[in-house]
Protein backbone atom coordinates (compact mmCIF):
# COMPACT_ATOMS: atom_id res chain seq x y z
CA UNK A 246 0.00 0.00 0.00
CA UNK A 247 1.42 3.36 -0.94
CA UNK A 248 1.24 6.11 1.67
CA UNK A 249 2.60 8.81 -0.60
CA UNK A 250 1.49 9.54 -4.16
CA UNK A 251 3.07 12.15 -6.34
CA UNK A 252 0.81 13.09 -9.25
CA UNK A 253 2.01 15.08 -12.23
CA UNK A 254 4.38 17.10 -10.03
CA UNK A 255 5.80 20.24 -11.60
CA UNK A 256 8.35 22.66 -10.20
CA UNK A 257 9.24 25.51 -12.56
CA UNK A 258 11.69 28.19 -11.48
CA UNK A 259 11.31 31.66 -12.97
CA UNK A 260 14.44 33.32 -14.30
CA UNK A 261 14.32 37.07 -13.94
CA UNK A 262 16.30 39.68 -15.77
CA UNK A 263 16.21 42.85 -17.83
CA UNK A 264 15.81 46.42 -16.66
CA UNK A 265 12.60 45.74 -14.67
CA UNK A 266 13.77 42.37 -13.36
CA UNK A 267 10.79 40.67 -14.98
CA UNK A 268 10.41 36.94 -15.62
CA UNK A 269 12.31 36.15 -18.82
CA UNK A 270 11.81 32.39 -18.90
CA UNK A 271 11.41 29.33 -16.73
CA UNK A 272 13.63 26.41 -15.74
CA UNK A 273 11.40 23.34 -16.00
CA UNK A 274 13.26 21.57 -13.19
CA UNK A 275 10.48 19.03 -12.66
CA UNK A 276 7.96 18.83 -15.44
CA UNK A 277 5.21 16.33 -14.67
CA UNK A 278 6.34 13.27 -12.76
CA UNK A 279 4.03 10.67 -11.23
CA UNK A 280 5.06 7.98 -8.76
CA UNK A 281 4.27 6.48 -5.37
CA UNK A 282 6.06 5.36 -2.21
CA UNK A 283 5.14 2.20 -0.31
CA UNK A 284 6.12 1.26 3.22
CA UNK A 285 9.52 -0.33 3.81
CA UNK A 286 10.66 -0.01 0.19
CA UNK A 287 13.60 1.78 -1.42
CA UNK A 288 13.12 3.88 -4.54
CA UNK A 289 16.05 5.10 -6.58
CA UNK A 290 15.76 8.47 -8.28
CA UNK A 291 18.57 8.47 -10.81
CA UNK A 292 19.73 11.00 -13.37
CA UNK A 293 22.54 13.33 -14.32
CA UNK A 294 23.25 16.64 -12.63
CA UNK A 295 20.44 19.13 -13.21
CA UNK A 296 17.82 16.54 -14.16
CA UNK A 297 15.56 17.60 -11.26
CA UNK A 298 16.17 14.92 -8.62
CA UNK A 299 16.89 17.19 -5.65
CA UNK A 300 13.97 19.42 -6.57
CA UNK A 301 11.61 16.43 -6.37
CA UNK A 302 13.10 15.51 -2.97
CA UNK A 303 12.73 19.06 -1.71
CA UNK A 304 9.13 19.28 -2.94
CA UNK A 305 8.33 16.08 -1.06
CA UNK A 306 9.78 17.32 2.23
CA UNK A 307 8.21 20.74 1.77
CA UNK A 308 11.37 22.75 1.04
CA UNK A 309 10.13 23.67 -2.44
CA UNK A 310 6.55 24.60 -3.39
CA UNK A 311 5.21 22.75 -6.46
CA UNK A 312 4.12 24.81 -9.45
CA UNK A 313 1.61 22.13 -10.44
CA UNK A 314 0.36 18.64 -9.65
CA UNK A 315 -0.25 17.29 -6.20
CA UNK A 316 1.26 15.20 -3.43
CA UNK A 317 -1.18 12.87 -1.66
CA UNK A 318 -0.37 11.64 1.82
CA UNK A 319 -2.63 8.75 2.83
CA UNK A 320 -4.90 9.78 -0.09
CA UNK A 321 -5.25 13.39 1.10
CA UNK A 322 -3.59 16.35 -0.62
CA UNK A 323 -0.82 17.99 1.37
CA UNK A 324 -2.00 21.41 2.41
CA UNK A 325 -0.14 24.37 3.84
CA UNK A 326 2.90 24.03 6.09
CA UNK A 327 0.62 24.26 9.09
CA UNK A 328 -1.71 21.55 7.80
CA UNK A 329 1.28 19.29 7.15
CA UNK A 330 2.48 19.73 10.70
CA UNK A 331 -0.99 18.97 12.02
CA UNK A 332 -1.20 15.60 10.27
CA UNK A 333 2.34 14.71 11.40
CA UNK A 334 3.76 14.86 7.86
CA UNK A 335 6.79 16.94 8.86
CA UNK A 336 7.79 14.27 11.37
CA UNK A 337 7.25 11.36 9.05
CA UNK A 338 9.20 12.63 6.06
CA UNK A 339 12.84 13.58 6.60
CA UNK A 340 15.79 14.35 4.34
CA UNK A 341 19.51 13.63 4.56
CA UNK A 342 22.02 15.39 2.35
CA UNK A 343 25.22 14.73 0.46
CA UNK A 344 27.01 17.71 1.94
CA UNK A 345 26.33 16.69 5.48
CA UNK A 346 28.90 19.09 6.96
CA UNK A 347 26.97 22.09 5.73
CA UNK A 348 23.66 20.61 6.87
CA UNK A 349 25.00 20.18 10.45
CA UNK A 350 25.34 23.51 12.24
CA UNK A 351 29.12 23.84 12.93
CA UNK A 352 28.52 25.91 16.08
CA UNK A 353 26.31 23.30 17.71
CA UNK A 354 27.33 20.21 19.64
CA UNK A 355 26.05 16.83 18.42
CA UNK A 356 23.58 16.62 21.30
CA UNK A 357 21.86 19.86 20.22
CA UNK A 358 21.98 18.94 16.53
CA UNK A 359 20.16 15.64 17.09
CA UNK A 360 17.82 17.23 19.63
CA UNK A 361 16.62 19.93 17.24
CA UNK A 362 13.78 17.99 15.55
CA UNK A 363 12.84 16.41 18.89
CA UNK A 364 12.51 19.84 20.53
CA UNK A 365 10.40 21.05 17.59
CA UNK A 366 7.93 18.19 17.74
CA UNK A 367 8.00 16.52 21.16
CA UNK A 368 7.88 17.70 24.73
CA UNK A 369 10.50 15.71 26.64
CA UNK A 370 12.24 16.41 29.93
CA UNK A 371 16.01 16.94 29.79
CA UNK A 372 16.57 13.45 31.05
CA UNK A 373 14.21 11.82 28.55
CA UNK A 374 15.79 13.80 25.74
CA UNK A 375 19.29 12.74 26.74
CA UNK A 376 18.24 9.11 26.94
CA UNK A 377 16.65 9.30 23.50
CA UNK A 378 19.74 10.89 21.96
CA UNK A 379 22.03 8.28 23.51
CA UNK A 380 19.80 5.53 22.08
CA UNK A 381 19.94 7.18 18.65
CA UNK A 382 23.75 7.46 18.80
CA UNK A 383 23.89 3.79 19.70
CA UNK A 384 21.63 2.86 16.76
CA UNK A 385 23.87 4.69 14.31
CA UNK A 386 27.00 3.17 15.85
CA UNK A 387 28.43 6.32 17.46
CA UNK A 388 29.93 6.40 20.97
CA UNK A 389 28.21 8.36 23.80
CA UNK A 390 31.16 10.76 24.01
CA UNK A 391 30.11 12.15 20.62
CA UNK A 392 27.39 14.05 22.49
CA UNK A 393 29.43 17.09 23.39
CA UNK A 394 31.66 17.28 20.34
CA UNK A 395 31.26 19.37 17.19
CA UNK A 396 30.62 18.20 13.58
CA UNK A 397 34.12 19.12 12.32
CA UNK A 398 35.64 16.63 14.79
CA UNK A 399 34.17 13.68 12.85
CA UNK A 400 34.95 11.96 9.55
CA UNK A 401 32.58 12.18 6.57
CA UNK A 402 31.13 8.72 7.27
CA UNK A 403 30.61 9.54 10.97
CA UNK A 404 28.95 12.84 10.08
CA UNK A 405 26.58 11.01 7.75
CA UNK A 406 25.68 8.70 10.66
CA UNK A 407 24.95 11.76 12.81
CA UNK A 408 22.75 13.14 10.01
CA UNK A 409 20.89 9.83 9.96
CA UNK A 410 20.47 9.88 13.78
CA UNK A 411 18.85 13.29 13.45
CA UNK A 412 16.66 12.11 10.56
CA UNK A 413 15.36 9.03 12.40
CA UNK A 414 14.86 10.84 15.73
CA UNK A 415 11.15 11.28 15.08
CA UNK A 416 10.51 7.76 13.77
CA UNK A 417 9.89 8.83 10.18
CA UNK A 418 8.26 6.65 7.53
CA UNK A 419 10.27 8.08 4.64
CA UNK A 420 13.80 9.40 4.34
CA UNK A 421 14.72 11.31 1.23
CA UNK A 422 18.44 10.54 0.95
CA UNK A 423 20.03 13.03 -1.45
CA UNK A 424 23.33 11.57 -2.67
CA UNK A 425 24.10 10.39 0.88
CA UNK A 426 27.35 8.63 -0.03
CA UNK A 427 28.75 10.41 -3.06
CA UNK A 428 31.08 12.59 -0.95
CA UNK A 429 32.55 9.52 0.78
CA UNK A 430 35.33 7.22 -0.37
CA UNK A 431 34.40 3.80 -1.73
CA UNK A 432 34.94 1.68 1.40
CA UNK A 433 32.97 4.12 3.57
CA UNK A 434 30.23 4.25 0.90
CA UNK A 435 29.65 0.51 1.28
CA UNK A 436 29.57 0.82 5.09
CA UNK A 437 26.97 3.57 5.02
CA UNK A 438 24.82 1.80 2.41
CA UNK A 439 24.79 -1.37 4.52
CA UNK A 440 24.04 0.65 7.60
CA UNK A 441 21.12 2.39 5.86
CA UNK A 442 19.78 -1.03 4.87
CA UNK A 443 20.06 -2.26 8.45
CA UNK A 444 18.18 0.63 10.02
CA UNK A 445 15.56 0.33 7.26
CA UNK A 446 14.57 -2.98 8.79
CA UNK A 447 14.68 -1.65 12.37
CA UNK A 448 12.43 1.31 11.56
CA UNK A 449 10.41 -0.12 8.62
CA UNK A 450 11.63 2.88 6.67
CA UNK A 451 11.10 3.77 3.04
CA UNK A 452 13.87 5.57 1.20
CA UNK A 453 13.79 7.81 -1.79
CA UNK A 454 17.42 7.42 -2.72
CA UNK A 455 18.71 10.18 -4.99
CA UNK A 456 21.84 9.49 -7.00
CA UNK A 457 23.45 10.10 -10.37
CA UNK A 458 25.14 6.72 -10.15
CA UNK A 459 23.26 3.56 -11.10
CA UNK A 460 26.14 1.50 -9.73
CA UNK A 461 25.70 2.85 -6.20
CA UNK A 462 21.96 2.11 -6.01
CA UNK A 463 22.23 -1.34 -7.56
CA UNK A 464 21.94 -3.17 -4.24
CA UNK A 465 19.71 -0.68 -2.47
CA UNK A 466 16.60 -0.14 -4.54
CA UNK A 467 13.46 -2.14 -5.13
CA UNK A 468 12.16 0.28 -7.70
CA UNK A 469 13.98 2.77 -9.90
CA UNK A 470 12.90 6.02 -11.53
CA UNK A 471 15.28 7.26 -14.21
CA UNK A 472 15.08 11.00 -14.66
CA UNK A 473 16.17 13.20 -17.53
CA UNK A 474 15.31 16.82 -18.35
CA UNK A 475 12.76 17.11 -15.55
CA UNK A 476 10.80 13.98 -16.45
CA UNK A 477 10.96 10.22 -16.05
CA UNK A 478 12.37 8.40 -19.06
CA UNK A 479 12.12 4.91 -17.62
CA UNK A 480 10.67 3.36 -14.47
CA UNK A 481 10.54 -0.19 -13.22
CA UNK A 482 11.83 -2.69 -10.72
CA UNK A 483 15.58 -3.00 -10.25
CA UNK A 484 15.55 -6.06 -12.53
CA UNK A 485 13.55 -4.26 -15.23
CA UNK A 486 16.09 -1.46 -15.26
CA UNK A 487 19.34 -3.40 -14.93
CA UNK A 488 18.48 -6.49 -16.95
CA UNK A 489 16.29 -4.99 -19.62
CA UNK A 490 16.96 -1.26 -20.04
CA UNK A 491 15.02 0.23 -22.94
CA UNK A 492 15.56 3.98 -22.97
CA UNK A 493 18.78 5.12 -24.55
CA UNK A 494 19.49 7.38 -21.56
CA UNK A 495 19.22 4.43 -19.14
CA UNK A 496 21.52 2.41 -21.39
CA UNK A 497 24.06 5.21 -21.32
CA UNK A 498 23.90 5.37 -17.51
CA UNK A 499 24.42 1.62 -17.25
CA UNK A 500 27.24 1.67 -19.77
CA UNK A 501 28.92 4.37 -17.69
CA UNK A 502 29.05 2.31 -14.45
CA UNK A 503 32.75 2.09 -13.65
CA UNK A 504 33.94 -1.50 -13.36
CA UNK A 505 36.75 -1.61 -10.86
CA UNK A 506 39.42 -4.23 -11.69
CA UNK A 507 37.30 -5.44 -14.59
CA UNK A 508 39.00 -8.00 -16.82
CA UNK A 509 36.67 -7.31 -19.72
CA UNK A 510 37.65 -3.65 -20.08
CA UNK A 511 37.73 -3.81 -23.86
CA UNK A 512 34.19 -5.16 -23.98
CA UNK A 513 33.01 -2.36 -21.68
CA UNK A 514 34.53 0.30 -23.92
CA UNK A 515 33.08 -1.32 -27.04
CA UNK A 516 29.66 -1.36 -25.42
CA UNK A 517 29.94 2.34 -24.55
CA UNK A 518 30.70 3.15 -28.18
CA UNK A 519 27.77 0.98 -29.34
CA UNK A 520 25.38 2.76 -26.98
CA UNK A 521 26.59 6.16 -28.21
CA UNK A 522 25.99 5.12 -31.83
CA UNK A 523 22.53 3.87 -30.96
CA UNK A 524 21.82 7.18 -29.22
CA UNK A 525 22.69 9.12 -32.37
CA UNK A 526 20.68 6.83 -34.65
CA UNK A 527 17.58 6.54 -32.52
CA UNK A 528 17.44 9.86 -30.72
CA UNK A 529 14.11 10.80 -32.36
CA UNK A 530 12.40 7.76 -30.84
CA UNK A 531 13.29 9.01 -27.38
CA UNK A 532 13.10 12.81 -27.62
CA UNK A 533 10.91 15.16 -29.66
CA UNK A 534 12.42 17.73 -31.99
CA UNK A 535 12.76 20.21 -29.13
CA UNK A 536 14.65 17.66 -27.09
CA UNK A 537 11.69 17.08 -24.76
CA UNK A 538 11.10 13.66 -23.21
CA UNK A 539 7.96 11.81 -24.42
CA UNK A 540 5.27 10.34 -22.14
CA UNK A 541 5.82 6.97 -20.50
CA UNK A 542 4.50 3.88 -22.29
CA UNK A 543 3.97 0.61 -20.40
CA UNK A 544 6.06 -2.19 -21.85
CA UNK A 545 5.45 -4.83 -19.18
CA UNK A 546 3.82 -5.09 -15.72
CA UNK A 547 6.00 -2.63 -13.84
CA UNK A 548 8.21 -1.39 -16.63
CA UNK A 549 7.52 1.96 -18.36
CA UNK A 550 9.62 3.81 -20.87
CA UNK A 551 9.27 7.28 -22.42
CA UNK A 552 9.11 6.85 -26.20
CA UNK A 553 7.41 8.52 -29.12
CA UNK A 554 4.71 5.93 -29.77
CA UNK A 555 3.76 2.34 -29.22
CA UNK A 556 4.73 1.61 -32.83
CA UNK A 557 8.25 2.58 -32.00
CA UNK A 558 8.24 0.06 -29.21
CA UNK A 559 8.93 -2.74 -31.68
CA UNK A 560 11.79 -0.74 -33.01
CA UNK A 561 13.25 -0.41 -29.53
CA UNK A 562 12.62 -4.03 -28.64
CA UNK A 563 14.44 -5.18 -31.78
CA UNK A 564 17.36 -3.36 -30.42
CA UNK A 565 17.75 -5.53 -27.35
CA UNK A 566 20.96 -7.45 -27.61
Ligand SMILES: Nc1ncnc2c1ncn2[C@@H]1O[C@H](COP(=O)(O)OP(=O)(O)OP(=O)(O)O)[C@@H](O)[C@H]1O
Nearest residue numbers: 258272274292293294295296297298299300301457
Ligand atom coordinates in the same frame (compact mmCIF):
# COMPACT_ATOMS: atom_id res chain seq x y z
N1 LIG B 1 16.03 27.78 -6.68
C1 LIG B 1 16.28 27.59 -7.98
N2 LIG B 1 16.14 28.60 -8.87
C2 LIG B 1 16.35 28.43 -10.19
N3 LIG B 1 16.73 27.25 -10.75
C3 LIG B 1 16.88 26.21 -9.91
C4 LIG B 1 16.68 26.32 -8.49
N4 LIG B 1 16.92 25.09 -7.93
C5 LIG B 1 17.26 24.27 -8.95
N5 LIG B 1 17.24 24.94 -10.13
C6 LIG B 1 17.52 24.36 -11.46
O1 LIG B 1 16.64 23.28 -11.63
C7 LIG B 1 17.28 22.24 -12.35
C8 LIG B 1 17.21 20.95 -11.53
O2 LIG B 1 18.02 21.10 -10.37
P1 LIG B 1 18.20 19.93 -9.31
O3 LIG B 1 19.09 20.42 -8.22
O4 LIG B 1 16.86 19.42 -8.91
O5 LIG B 1 18.93 18.81 -10.17
P2 LIG B 1 19.65 17.48 -9.70
O6 LIG B 1 19.26 16.43 -10.67
O7 LIG B 1 19.35 17.22 -8.27
O8 LIG B 1 21.16 17.85 -9.87
P3 LIG B 1 22.44 17.48 -8.96
O9 LIG B 1 22.66 16.00 -9.15
O10 LIG B 1 23.53 18.30 -9.53
O11 LIG B 1 22.08 17.83 -7.55
C9 LIG B 1 18.71 22.71 -12.61
O12 LIG B 1 18.74 23.24 -13.91
C10 LIG B 1 18.92 23.78 -11.58
O13 LIG B 1 19.83 24.74 -12.02
